[in-house]
Amino acid sequence: MSCSLDEFLSKHGLKITQNPISHRTITTINPIRAGTTIVKSYPLAAFPLPTYEKELCNQCLKNTKLQACSACKKAYYCSTICQKQAWFTQHKFICKKQQHPKYENVVEGAELDEEMLRRVALLISSFQCSHNNRLGDSKLNKVCDILPKEMNITLLIEVFETLQSHKESHPHHTLLYIDKLVSYLCRFGCNNFTIHDKQMFGIGEGTYPIGSLFNHSCRPNAVVMYDGNVQIVRCIEDVNAGEEIAIAYLDVVHPRKKRREILREKYFFECHCRKCGDDDKIIDGKSITTRGFQDIYVIEKIDVIMEKELNDSLDVSDHKQRIVSELENLKKHFGDHELIEKPPILFFLTNLVLSSILPQLDNRFENYIQAFDTLLNSIHFYLSSSSSDFPSVLNPFSIDTLPIVASSFYEFEKKQEWNDAVSVGKIVLAIYLIAYPRFHPMIGWQLFRLGQCMSKCVKDDDIGGGKMREETLVILRHAKR
Numbered sequence: 473m474s475c476s477l478d479e480f481l482s483k484h485g486l487k488i489t490q491n492p493i494s495h496r497t498i499t500t501i502n503p504i505r506a507g508t509t510i511v512k513s514y515p516l517a518a519f520p521l522p523t524y525e526k527e528l529c530n531q532c533l534k535n536t537k538l539q540a541c542s543a544c545k546k547a548y549y550c551s552t553i554c555q556k557q558a559w560f561t562q563h564k565f566i567c568k569k570q571q572h573p574k575y576e577n578v579v580e581g582a583e584l585d586e587e588m589l590r591r592v593a594l595l596i597s598s599f600q601c602s603h604n605n606r607l608g609d610s611k612l613n614k615v616c617d618i619l620p621k622e623m624n625i626t627l628l629i630e631v632f633e634t635l636q637s638h639k640e641s642h643p644h645h646t647l648l649y650i651d652k653l654v655s656y657l658c659r660f661g662c663n664n665f666t667i668h669d670k671q672m673f674g675i676g677e678g679t680y681p682i683g684s685l686f687n688h689s690c691r692p693n694a695v696v697m698y699d700g701n702v703q704i705v706r707c708i709e710d711v712n713a714g715e716e717i718a719i720a721y722l723d724v725v726h727p728r729k730k731r732r733e734i735l736r737e738k739y740f741f742e743c744h745c746r747k748c749g750d751d752d753k754i755i756d757g758k759s760i761t762t763r764g765f766q767d768i769y770v771i772e773k774i775d776v777i778m779e780k781e782l783n784d785s786l787d788v789s790d791h792k793q794r795i796v797s798e799l800e801n802l803k804k805h806f807g808d809h810e811l812i813e814k815p816p817i818l819f820f821l822t823n824l825v826l827s828s829i830l831p832q833l834d835n836r837f838e839n840y841i842q843a844f845d846t847l848l849n850s851i852h853f854y855l856s857s858s859s860s861d862f863p864s865v866l867n868p869f870s871i872d873t874l875p876i877v878a879s880s881f882y883e884f885e886k887k888q889e890w891n892d893a894v895s896v897g898k899i900v901l902a903i904y905l906i907a908y909p910r911f912h913p914m915i916g917w918q919l920f921r922l923g924q925c926m927s928k929c930v931k932d933d934d935i936g937g938g939k940m941r942e943e944t945l946v947i948l949r950h951a952k953r
């Protein structure tokens with residue numbers, strides 16, 4: 473049974489409030505505990521990315537046994553129910569076209585946007601009926617003015633013609649409802665989501681009317697997850713009644729400058745969230761100790777340390793001897809290459825982060841903050857004086873480091889080289905612990921994978937297994953939460 477948007481939201485303990493900066497905002501009526509699912513909703517349109525179109529159902533995006541549409545052989549479905557739903561909402565209009573050579577190789581990027589637009593337009597037309605709002609040429613041109621620049625007018629003409637022919641063969645059926653289409657197009661770029669699997673790999677695109685009501689924060693209190701094409705918004709922090717629920721529109725691991733660029737270009741706003749907003753006041757690492765650690769900005773300060781790349785002035789003090797000798801060993805092993813200066817400091821800081829933060833993962837927020845406090849103090853200690861004989865260009869835990877260590881982790885894991893996988897997997901976890909909020913699924917997922925690699929090591933090497941077994945149990949226990 474259908475209900476109004478307000479009714480739908482209130483059933484889920486949510487309501488829309490207005491604010492002058494971000495306009496509509498979703499706030500919670502009741503307090504919500506971290507880990508709670510706030511709302512589940514279906515897309516207006518969704519489809520798998522071209523690389524997954526033979527692996528995922530074209531309608532529900534479930535990964536199961538599929539059968540191709542017998543006419544075009546391009547769209548794959550998991551059941552007759554999905555095939556029928558797809559047929560009536562959009563596929564019957566494009567099935568013939570799918571057989572055209574133009575569709576042989578659907579490309580990524582702008583063409584995915586076109587596909588989304590086509591599907592949404594067809595869907596709107598299936599639901600709306602208004603003879604007065606028929607899409608005429610002059611209106612068509614106006615609509616084209618607001619299309620993203622990568623799209624061309626031929627797409628809209630194509631959609632329009634499809635609808636016209638549809639109207640001729642089914643006189644009682646609906647016509648494109650111009651106002652709905654215009655309002656959708658105005659928000660087009662802002663309202664599309666990348667659908668990801670449980671490992672957070674992008675597998676599809678979708679337009680979600682409920683999901684797109686949530687505003688952005690670079691330090692979100694909720695995350696978006698998927699089960700097939702069902703979008704799930706889940707809280708990752710405790711939220712008080714009346715507070716806004718915000719998700720991240722981008723990967724918050726990006727440095728502030730990059731985040732701002734993306735938000736400006738794709739979503740047309742300047743971010744003043746709790747992570748970005750206070751950045752200007754924190755000039756360098758030294759100001760950190762004088763400001764104290766009582767508040768939420770502790771976590772943000774760690775981001776600031778990373779983002780301002782203060783690591784080039786790292787002083788390793790007590791640990792200098794150990795690190796310099798590790799460095800010498802590595803040089804002997806690999807030769808004098810600039811990249812080899814990174815690993816020792818990465819491993820060193822990884823241990824620092826894991827030993828400070830990991831034990832606090834189960835604790836309530838205050839203790840967790842306290843752990844960051846301790847960590848910050850330690851980092852500050854290394855920052856407080858500089859060392860001339862230590863390599864100056866060290867940039868551990870930066871946005872550039874993450875893809876390198878993450879991809880080596882996947883490689884080692886694939887090749888079943890468990891010891892190496894554990895070493896780099898820990899670095900990935902340390903970066904995630906700093907960059908993502910505590911209950912973020914990326915942290916859970918990394919704990920789980922790292923725990924699996926560690927248990928393989930324990931099996932392979934029973935001699936040094938005692939400490940490793942203990943560590944593995946801690947990691948897996950956290951992963952299960």
Ligand SMILES: C[S@@+](CC[C@H](N)C(=O)[O-])C[C@H]1O[C@@H](n2cnc3c(N)ncnc32)[C@H](O)[C@@H]1O
Binds near residue numbers: 494687688
């Ligand atoms: C997907 S919509 C979110 C819902 C939107 N506030 C509304 O009224 O429908 C995205 C748009 O909301 C606004 N927005 C989202 N998060 C914001 C933020 N943190 N600060 C300012 N504007 C924001 C921007 O205009 C952005 O393009």
